[in-house]
Amino acid sequence: MADLTLLTDLYQLTMACGYWKAGISDRRAVFHLFFRRPPFGGAYAVAAGLEDALAYLEGLSFEPDELDYLASLVGADGNPRFPKTFIESLASLRCELDVEAMPEGTVAFPHEPLMRIEGPLIQAQLVETTLINLVGFQTLIATKAARVCDVARSPAGERETVLEFGLRRTHGPDGGLSASRAAFIGGCHATSNVLAGKRFGIPVRGTHAHSWVMAFDTEREAFEAYADAFPGGSVFLVDTYDTLEGVKVACEVGAELRAKGHELVGVRLDSGDMAKLSIGARDILDAAGFPEAKIVASSNLDEVSIAAMKKDGAKVDVWGVGTRMTTAYDQPSLNAVYKLGAVRETTDGGWEYRMKVSSTPAKRSIPGRLKVRRFTQGDEWIADAIYDEGLGLSEGALVGPETGTTRSIPPDAKGEELLVPVLRDGARVGERVSLVAARERAMASVDSLPSELRAIETQTRHFVGVDAELSAIRERITEEHR
């Protein structure tokens, strides 16, 4: 990854300078990265982007040209924005952060830290913007993909093939690369993005576009030329001129292919009433002797339109999902936030809790050095508990951070810690989760979620509660600020 140290908001550096000047830049601090509302009207998110975040943190350092740039900045009064001695102090900065995080592919709920960042205040503050950017975006896309892939199932519940075709409308090159990576974690089977294939080992897929058909005098010539070039991999895009006529031409060229010992792999539909056209295409293919040929659909698809097409009886085998998945079209930001949870006066002092107070309950942050424990009983999701590492998880009932409703954990429930150590003093620790393993974790977790939490649109929430003792501290701090 390119050097991202300066890929941050100026105010992170302004605050860093302020902490340095106030003599508190090495004060130990804990921040949490989380979201407040599950995206897309659903109930859950799928954590992603951690690998990029850790690569960024490990590489945190200011190069000479970066320091020169900072030294060149002037404030409103025309004087240098940053003192020379501060800039010199940045030259020796190396990452000393400790990070706990949810492994990629973990199903996450509102208010749960996806990452906990602890270390010198100046460092933990500096990385806010970049971490939100990297983890917020990939989590958003992995979630979208999980939702799309969850809907693309056969009547028996088996997952159908979903291909990610969204590169062209993503937000710049990294927007495209990160989106392909995150969509794979969320459950997509392959991508059209060749560079993502090369860099991440994701399977790549794709055949031809309308322009291929238009480059020849007739659709038939175009299909024949494609069959000639790729006799074993012919999927014809049939809607350049007239979809069902195109399917008939595909069958004719399929017959020629068969005469040469190859089989028509399938056809792709990219416009029109896709449910109706897929039924018509299936009929034509079956009648022409191609019952094994697949129908690929690919026009502005997302979980909503796939569900609607399925309701309308669409005969689609493979879903090519693009723009609406890789730009998270209906909600292009997770709106992740990064909030201070605690600070320590001196290295041997105790932790002081800190929180953002707000008249909106959802916007009050949770103070502490947080951990998250997920409780299950067999296949049943019971509740997630957010608690302070120092206080531990007390005996009392959990308290909903927005609602104030309480829930007790059955004594025989099984608990799993969701935040695991991934960085210690700036160096990677723990096992690295492969992209394939992250994808499997995501799919298995979504499969095991209760159906009311998997609905496309739902007000139902998995119970996420704050430890009773910590919740009382949170209420006390809120009172103090009133």
Added chain:
Amino acid sequence: MADLTLLTDLYQLTMACGYWKAGISDRRAVFHLFFRRPPFGGAYAVAAGLEDALAYLEGLSFEPDELDYLASLVGADGNPRFPKTFIESLASLRCELDVEAMPEGTVAFPHEPLMRIEGPLIQAQLVETTLINLVGFQTLIATKAARVCDVARSPAGERETVLEFGLRRTHGPDGGLSASRAAFIGGCHATSNVLAGKRFGIPVRGTHAHSWVMAFDTEREAFEAYADAFPGGSVFLVDTYDTLEGVKVACEVGAELRAKGHELVGVRLDSGDMAKLSIGARDILDAAGFPEAKIVASSNLDEVSIAAMKKDGAKVDVWGVGTRMTTAYDQPSLNAVYKLGAVRETTDGGWEYRMKVSSTPAKRSIPGRLKVRRFTQGDEWIADAIYDEGLGLSEGALVGPETGTTRSIPPDAKGEELLVPVLRDGARVGERVSLVAARERAMASVDSLPSELRAIETQTRHFVGVDAELSAIRERITEEHR
């Protein structure tokens, strides 16, 4: 820029291989990159992203590791996806394309090519995905920024300061860098994105976050520490606990600053009823003797909310616009397309027109090797004409490509060619437009647009017509495919 040659859809390479196998990869072809609907419910777009597109095209080449990756791919039948000889042919590929394009900052309308790409079919096809990615995204964000900056005006119509604060929610690192660049072209005055400042020379701005306030025991201590660090640049974020109380504390610290010979620069509001709070904040600041202190607003702003706040009498001097601008929240894709317009059989043969036919009039592309001429009379925008370079602009009336309505150009109207040569045989030609010049062009163009085309939400369209002779050809081709 990193090597983007493989940042493409696999089908571009599949088609490239097919063209190569069919012996037509060097057939000359012309493609156009355009959009069909102006984004965000408005009437116009602002072209951006060309510099990145040209840097990509100039650098187009396959490195050995990229060719090795392509050679490693297998098709559905388990055989290598691409013949070895094809991959060898890619090794010597260098860009031979000719490109005409609208300079960055040009106001563009539906169906007008933002870029025209001409050259060997294999190359002109290969670059589709990357060009749509680079130009589509930056055009989207420049357009959003132009709309936001157009609304952020004083009652006298003067542009107020708009700061782009959106890095954290952008789609990955490039999503952030490109967004900052495009937002500046659209009219933003500065960015919070330090790397964008370094790389593109955009002014950077920013002071402190809630976490700064939370890192101290009291808000007052936090403000005092900030004033101590930056006595000449104090803008205090006042809403960590209670906004108007925070303004009072800011005034107290402002008085201390004044006693030391410095002035309070301003306060920033980031939550709540911003219009009401800004009026309250203005009153407090004025009463406390700080009539010059600026009020900065920054909470989920976009052109709609800024217009609403202005209607409610908001007293805001500086607008900090983030997520909703840099993710193009209400429409995160321009949905730009790239369509074949013409092919040539042999190097000395004539051009054959090609077009995408569709039952939806808006989805029929315009055949030809297109140029765009903008006609004005004094300050008045008359019409834009899309015509074929070979046929020229005929005497007949222009024909709306979707509506079929016609319009004649007054003989004394002034015409300006919007597509200018930028690449010849793969090398840059013509004057490079600086970012500052692109921004000035965009702002001047938006300022001169008729108000009905600048409305936030409008069905009014600038008349864009196809040359009469070309339009007749387009109808004939459509008929032939019926």
